[in-house]
Amino acid sequence: MPDRSPDRHAIGLRNVTKTFAGSALPAVGDLTLAVRPGEIVALVGPSGCGKTTTLKMINRLVEPTSGTIEVLGDDQRSMPAHELRRRIGYVIQQIGLFPHRTIRRNMGMVPELLGWDGDRIAARTDELVGLVGLDPDLLDRYPAELSGGQQQRVGVARALAADPPILLMDEPYSAVDPIVRERLQDELLALQAKVHKTIVLVTHDIDEAMRLADRVAILNVGGVLEQYDTPDGLLAAPASPFVASFLGRERGLRRLALRRVADVEVIEGPIVRPSRTVAEALDVADEHGTSWVAVVDERQLGGWIDRAELEALPGSTSVGGLATQRFVATVGATTPLREALDVIVTSRSRMAAVLDGERYLGMVTIDQVAGGLDA
Amino acid sequence: MDAVRDVWEFLTTGDNWRGARGIWTLTRAHLHISFVASALALVLAVPPAVWLAHHRKAPVLSVAIANIGRAIPSFAIIALVFPISIQLGLGLGFWPTCVALVALGIPPLFVNTYAGVAGASREAVEAARGIGMTEGQVLRKVELPTALPLIIAGFRISAVQIVATATLGALVGYRCLGTLILEGLAQPTAARDRLLTGALLVAALAMAVDFVIDRAEPRLVPWTKRVR
Known part of the structure; x- marks a missing residue:
């Protein structure tokens, strides 16, 4: 549920309507939406849902027809539009770098508008280069000399230059190819972990929204808010057939993609220490109903032995001396559950070993993965 | 080849270079x-073109009006301004010629400036x-600088036309x-040295x-990479 306490909002839209001149129907109709400090909110929906209009109303590139918008606790109309905008970073799809300025001077534009002195701007520029992962050699080039991905990083750096608490991003990644897009998305998440901005992001790509956002607002044509929830909340309980169809199929699997192995409890698994005997190993296999046992020594996963192989040996033989096969079905604690499920179903073992580097943490089974959806 | 020899002789005669008539x-x-006319x-x-283009006003009309300067013969303008200049006590040669040159120089500058500012990257x-520039800053820091290559191209056309056309000043007594x-015209047809030298020097200038x-x-627009 959206947070209703006004003091905790970084951005608060209340009953906001926008009807463009010459249009009978509103582009955004009576929208109420709050964004908490430090969260990433994605506005998604089909074309004509008013998502970009909503974003542009936050920094007053579009003025609402009615309703109020609070930014950092103040009515956004309490100051001149250009002053409001200098407190809000803005990134657009086509990036819009200034072609006549070097990268350095593009990044320094907002500090320049704020009247910072040259040394302070230079120091901040150096900091930004590191923050967005840009090659410092590019600083004295012009935008036309950079690739799309590099330009996008510069666009983000320019938006962050004066360290605004809020960042607005309008389809920031739709102009770059899918591989670069995924890398830039990862970079944004890594960046956000450092800078903790309040970010509102517009996208038509539901997967991008689910991947980046803490909460997703799904808008329908005419700027009608259909549902506003966490990605998991949306997938678990779509509020309407529109939301369900917009989210698409395989919602269960996609929920699994949002969780990690560390979120479910692991079991000890059918393991034996090398000092145990074959008879003891067979008991362990029986207990777990598996046709194999894994050998684990001091939390080190050695490999696995087939049950049939054990049955052919005398019960008093020590397991430690036996040849084992390499355990391939392994996952890490941070592996998404969807990927863990894939490992499990493609392995013969019906479970996967959870490793932290070399350290054996336990086994995760298909039941536990499925149980992850109940949590 | 007589013509070449005539011109060569004229140019290599030191007396032709010196003095009030040199x-x-x-x-x-x-x-x-030419400099005064180009500057004017x-x-x-530029300022009206920038203002009109920034506000997206009169895109067709303003360019059409500016182009009238191109349509009226410079000679006609000189003839029209001539009596007015005398009336105002501004003299014979300089100002009538200058007005005609300014009228000639305005259209390419106006049209290019308008196109440059209106065509600045949306x-x-x-x-x-979005990052907080005032309208004046958008104009000064983005639209005008990005229009500069086109403005320079317009200035180049203007200046070249002005230098070539300033020749007409001689007709109303601007030396x-x-x-x-003009002096060459007054010579016998066999003596072409002055006429040809004058034409050559104007073209060279x-x-x-x-x-x-x-x-x-x-140097003025280092961000535009030339394709040669």
Whole structure:
């Protein structure tokens, strides 16, 4: 549920309507939406849902027809539009770098508008280069000399230059190819972990929204808010057939993609220490109903032995001396559950070993993965 | 080849260069009126074009009006301004010629400036507003600088046309390189040295101006990479 306490909002839209001149129907109709400090909110929906209009109303590139918008606790109309905008970073799809300025001077534009002195701007520029992962050699080039991905990083750096608490991003990644897009998305998440901005992001790509956002607002044509929830909340309980169809199929699997192995409890698994005997190993296999046992020594996963192989040996033989096969079905604690499920179903073992580097943490089974959806 | 020899002889005769009627004096006067006319054209064409283009006003009408300057013959303008100039006590040659040259210089500058400002990258302008520029800053820091390559191209056309056309000043008594041509007309047809030299020097001067602006351009707009 959206947070209703006004003091905790970084951005608060209340009953906001926008009807463009010459249009009978509103582009955004009576929208109420709050964004908490430090969260990433994605506005998604089909074309004509008013998502970009909503974003542009936050920094007053579009003025609402009615309703109020609070930014950092103040009515956004309490100051001149250009002053409001200098407190809000803005990134657009086509990036819009200034072609006549070097990268350095593009990044320094907002500090320049704020009247910072040259040394302070230079120091901040150096900091930004590191923050967005840009090659410092590019600083004295012009935008036309950079690739799309590099330009996008510069666009983000320019938006962050004066360290605004809020960042607005309008389809920031739709102009770059899918591989670069995924890398830039990862970079944004890594960046956000450092800078903790309040970010509102517009996208038509539901997967991008689910991947980046803490909460997703799904808008329908005419700027009608259909549902506003966490990605998991949306997938678990779509509020309407529109939301369900917009989210698409395989919602269960996609929920699994949002969780990690560390979120479910692991079991000890059918393991034996090398000092145990074959008879003891067979008991362990029986207990777990598996046709194999894994050998684990001091939390080190050695490999696995087939049950049939054990049955052919005398019960008093020590397991430690036996040849084992390499355990391939392994996952890490941070592996998404969807990927863990894939490992499990493609392995013969019906479970996967959870490793932290070399350290054996336990086994995760298909039941536990499925149980992850109940949590 | 007689013509070449005539011109060569004229140019290599030292006396032709010196004195109040010499080539140096005439060239200086030619450049002087061209410079004043170009500067006036710049001042009169660029600010209104920038303002109109920033506000997206009268895109067709303003360009059409500016183009009238191109349509009216410069000679006619000189003839029209001539009596007014005398009436106002501004003299014979300089101002009537200058007005005609300014009228000639305005259209390319106006049209290019308008196109340059109106054609500034929409994304850069949106980003400029989005990061908090005032309208004046959008104009000064984004639209005008990005229009500069086109403005320079317009200035180049203007300046070359002005230098070539300043020749007409000789007709109303402004002593410039056109004076050589006029004097040549008064000579017997066999003696072509003055006429040809005058024409050659005007052409050379116009090309020199073109060359200087061409060389200066990369320094003024370093972000445009030339394809040669």
